[in-house]
Amino acid sequence: MTAVPPRRAALIRLAQGAALIASGGMVWVYVLRNQARATPFALRPPGAQPETAFNALCIKCGLCVNACPYDSLRLATAWEPKPIGTPYYVPRQTPCYMCEDIPCMRVCPTGALSPSLKDIRDARMGLAAIDIENCLSWNGMRCEICYLSCPVKGKAITVEQRPGMQGIHARLVPVVHSSHCTGCGVCEKRCPTQEAAIKVVQADLVKGEMGAHYRMQGREAVTPVETPPAPRRAGGGIPGQDALNMGVSP
Amino acid sequence: MTGPAEDRTPAGVQRPVRLYVPPPTLGGRLWHWRYLILRRVSQLGVLLLFYGTAHWGWTALGEPLLSGNLSAAKLAGSVPLADPYATLQMLLTWHIPATEVLLGAAIVLVFYTLVGGRVWCAWVCPVNMVTDLAGWLQGRLGSGNVLHLSRNLRYSILALALILSPIAGMAAFEWVSPISMLHRELIFGVGMGLIAVAGVFLFDLLVLKHGWCGHLCPLGAFYALLGRAAQVRVALDRDTCTRCGECIRVCPEPQVLNLIEAFQRGFVRSGECTNCARCIPICPEDSLAFTLRLKVKKTQTEPVH
Numbered sequence: 001m002t003a004v005p006p007r008r009a010a011l012i013r014l015a016q017g018a019a020l021i022a023s024g025g026m027v028w029v030y031v032l033r034n035q036a037r038a039t040p041f042a043l044r045p046p047g048a049q050p051e052t053a054f055n056a057l058c059i060k061c062g063l064c065v066n067a068c069p070y071d072s073l074r075l076a077t078a079w080e081p082k083p084i085g086t087p088y089y090v091p092r093q094t095p096c097y098m099c100e101d102i103p104c105m106r107v108c109p110t111g112a113l114s115p116s117l118k119d120i121r122d123a124r125m126g127l128a129a130i131d132i133e134n135c136l137s138w139n140g141m142r143c144e145i146c147y148l149s150c151p152v153k154g155k156a157i158t159v160e161q162r163p164g165m166q167g168i169h170a171r172l173v174p175v176v177h178s179s180h181c182t183g184c185g186v187c188e189k190r191c192p193t194q195e196a197a198i199k200v201v202q203a204d205l206v207k208g209e210m211g212a213h214y215r216m217q218g219r220e221a222v223t224p225v226e227t228p229p230a231p232r233r234a235g236g237g238i239p240g241q242d243a244l245n246m247g248v249s250p
Numbered sequence: 251m252t253g254p255a256e257d258r259t260p261a262g263v264q265r266p267v268r269l270y271v272p273p274p275t276l277g278g279r280l281w282h283w284r285y286l287i288l289r290r291v292s293q294l295g296v297l298l299l300f301y302g303t304a305h306w307g308w309t310a311l312g313e314p315l316l317s318g319n320l321s322a323a324k325l326a327g328s329v330p331l332a333d334p335y336a337t338l339q340m341l342l343t344w345h346i347p348a349t350e351v352l353l354g355a356a357i358v359l360v361f362y363t364l365v366g367g368r369v370w371c372a373w374v375c376p377v378n379m380v381t382d383l384a385g386w387l388q389g390r391l392g393s394g395n396v397l398h399l400s401r402n403l404r405y406s407i408l409a410l411a412l413i414l415s416p417i418a419g420m421a422a423f424e425w426v427s428p429i430s431m432l433h434r435e436l437i438f439g440v441g442m443g444l445i446a447v448a449g450v451f452l453f454d455l456l457v458l459k460h461g462w463c464g465h466l467c468p469l470g471a472f473y474a475l476l477g478r479a480a481q482v483r484v485a486l487d488r489d490t491c492t493r494c495g496e497c498i499r500v501c502p503e504p505q506v507l508n509l510i511e512a513f514q515r516g517f518v519r520s521g522e523c524t525n526c527a528r529c530i531p532i533c534p535e536d537s538l539a540f541t542l543r544l545k546v547k548k549t550q551t552e553p554v555h
Binding site for chain 2: 021024025028029031032033035036052053055056057059060061062063065066067074075076077078079080083084085107108109110111115
């Protein structure tokens with residue numbers, strides 16, 4: 001066996017070091033991203049920045065937890081299905097009572113809870129979603145507790161009348177409006193069913209997006225869409241006429 | 251370069267080498283443990299201030315006394331404090347933080363640069379109590395190391411965390427730090443983070459002595475870099491030291507007690523020294539004491555012939 005030339009030995013050691021750092025780094029980043037993936041299960045304090053910025057900026061100091069006068073907030077411990085050390089609240093236990101002065105946001109030293117939030121009613125911590133199979137009101141009873149307890153009363157949750165079908169009386173049902181719901185979770189706390197029939201989750205988990213091409217008559221100004229010209233058949237017939245409507249008079 | 255000690259010792263006088271003898275009385279022992287007791291008071295005191303503020307509503311000047319934890323905190327509602335290493339990782343994610351955390355990090359940075367970077371490790375860090383216990387038990391067990399790691403590995407981990415922070419978009423060490431986990435869960439509610447600390451304990455006890463604090467911890471490495479400019483240092487009296495080596499025996503970072511360098515400079519220069527002061531009471535000749543670096547330069551450092 002011949003001796004390895006010193007330059008080659010040095011290069012090999014360099015490569016070994018790089019491989020060690022790269023493999024260790026990959027495991028490390030995997031662990032980190034795995035933590036970040038748990039984010040949808042945490043309801044953040046008011047003013048929380050979007051997920052990516054929040055994960056980058058939250059230093060996990062717990063100043064917001066100490067500032068909360070209702071002890072709503074807590075820091076996730078390791079192995080909870082939430083990003084470790086970050087603040088969250090569980091509405092069914094203690095919801096956010098929407099302090100006017102937003103003390104949790106004001107003490108945040110890093111801006112993970114952004115001071116750009118001026119009015120607590122503009123907070124979007126989550127969105128209430130109703131399980132209409134278990135909601136008492138949707139089952140024909142007069143409950144409406146969520147509507148009555150809502151801090152953004154009459155706006156985030158309204159009660160609407162559903163006309164009765166044959167043999168069923170009319171119902172007064174709660175409906176959530178994402179334009180005003182802050183996700184505070186007082187409704188979930190107050191809901192009288194054994195398991196809350198109204199729950200606050202992160203909005204993007206339940207909220208859809210209709211798309212701009214659907215035009216709802218009467219709801220918004222209709223922008224005219226240019227209609228493309230009907231295709232002309234190769235044979236030189238009438239535009240728009242094909243095998244399906246050929247020869248049928250309107 | 252000749253040994254300056256021999257130069258100072260009167261010719262023909264061979265100083266006898268004495269070893270440490272534990273004092274016979276309890277009072278004497280308590281006096282010998284004075285720095286250990288002070289360190290525990292400091293470590294538990296910091297923990298208590300945070301806990302009392304969070305749970306018992308301790309206030310100062312009508313504001314929360316010490317709110318937050320060791321990652322970031324606010325003293326008396328006005329002085330921000332922040333872990334400078336965590337803040338550096340946060341900055342590297344390229345998200346702009348609020349100025350308060352930057353100011354807090356700057357305050358902490360200046361403080362530890364003055365009093366000795368790794369003073370944090372020996373006098374504040376809660377994991378130190380865990381690893382000290384592991385180190386003490388390890389000495390009792392007399393178990394050998396399973397693993398050999400370089401004490402410079404911590405600097406690689408320090409750098410790696412800085413490289414990974416922008417890649418992951420998160421403060422890479424802060425998210426997995428057992429120090430933060432322990433401190434956070436002691437104050438804000440116990441969880442499985444204590445398992446990570448148990449891992450550190452077992453690693454130190456059975457795998458590698460002083461494994462976490464002395465080989466792996468990047469936060470300690472960060473403070474070690476700061477400590478290079480530290481003012482509070484352990485001074486060595488060159489006239490009385492007999493080089494018995496008792497200090498090196500008890501030191502958790504024995505490489506810092508480089509006696510040749512200490513004899514030249516008159517103090518322990520390495521930033522890896524945690525100012526834990528284990529060495530000071532154990533010295534049979536009382537040759538070691540805390541001092542300020544500036545003071546040493548004026549009175550003791552003379553040209554070495």
